Amino acid sequence: GQSLEQPSEVTAVEGAIVQINCTYQTSGFYGLSWYQQHDGGAPTFLSYNALDGLEETGRFSSFLSRSDSYGYLLLQELQMKDSASYFCAVSSGSGNTPLVFGKGTRLSVIA
Amino acid sequence: ETGVTQTPRHLVMGMTNKKSLKCEQHLGHNAMYWYKQSAKKPLELMFVYNFKEQTENNSVPSRFSPECPNSSHLFLHLHTLQPEDSALYLCASRTLAGNTGELFFGEGSRLTVL
Numbered sequence: 001g002q003s004l005e006q007p008s009e010v011t012a013v014e015g016a017i018v019q020i021n022c023t024y025q026t027s028g029f030y031g032l033s034w035y036q037q038h039d040g041g042a043p044t045f046l047s048y049n050a051l052d053g054l055e056e057t058g059r060f061s062s063f064l065s066r067s068d069s070y071g072y073l074l075l076q077e078l079q080m081k082d083s084a085s086y087f088c089a090v091s092s093g094s095g096n097t098p099l100v101f102g103k104g105t106r107l108s109v110i111a
Numbered sequence: 112e113t114g115v116t117q118t119p120r121h122l123v124m125g126m127t128n129k130k131s132l133k134c135e136q137h138l139g140h141n142a143m144y145w146y147k148q149s150a151k152k153p154l155e156l157m158f159v160y161n162f163k164e165q166t167e168n169n170s171v172p173s174r175f176s177p178e179c180p181n182s183s184h185l186f187l188h189l190h191t192l193q194p195e196d197s198a199l200y201l202c203a204s205r206t207l208a209g210n211t212g213e214l215f216f217g218e219g220s221r222l223t224v225l
Contacts, residue, residue: 031211031212035214040218042115042201042216042217042219043201044216045213045214045215048213050212089212098144098167099156099214100156101153103152104153
């Protein structure tokens with residue numbers, strides 16, 4: 001089977017840094033993606049890691065360790081608008097292999 | 112605006128009704144998906160279409176019937192649903208060139224079955 005584990009809720013202060021972890025167990029692994037979903041909105045793509053290491057995109061960074069089956073999303077200089085749910089997702093193969101999603105982490109940014 | 116449009120955004124139906132959800136993308140993508148999103152659960156993959164051909168049915172009950180008339184449109188036909196089918200139904204699309212893990216989602220159709 002395939003499973004992804006991530007914390008259900010995280011709370012952080014505006015301006016701070018927060019890290020959302022994701023561990024996975026899949027029959028194959030091709031890459032790890034992160035998505036953001038605001039209440040009532042569509043999930044939107046944030047990042048993708050196929051190789052070990054850190055990928056940085058503005059205030060958001062994503063890290064992958066294939067040997068540990070682990071990744072994280074790092075959000076810096078938190079803003080109130082970052083309050084949303086964040087999902088990790090695994091691609092277990094190339095081409096049209098569908099993504100398998102985690103249950104999501106609800107991030108609340110407080111003043 | 113993701114380029115993937117779903118209608119209706121909200122739908123209430125009885126268990127004996129027949130309704131359809133529609134998804135349309137103008138991104139030139141050639142793969143389309145239906146996902147189900149319920150509270151406290153991961154997004155559940157339902158169906159995959161690749162160049163209009165169904166390539167995966169993730170053990171979905173037959174009361175859900177997909178249709179993909181062309182690479183830009185995807186439907187989910189609903190009949191004799193159960194209250195536990197109440198959820199947000201998300202359509203997504205992607206290009207098959209490469210695999211960057213990027214799906215483009217619509218905003219979903221919120222379904223309530225009475």
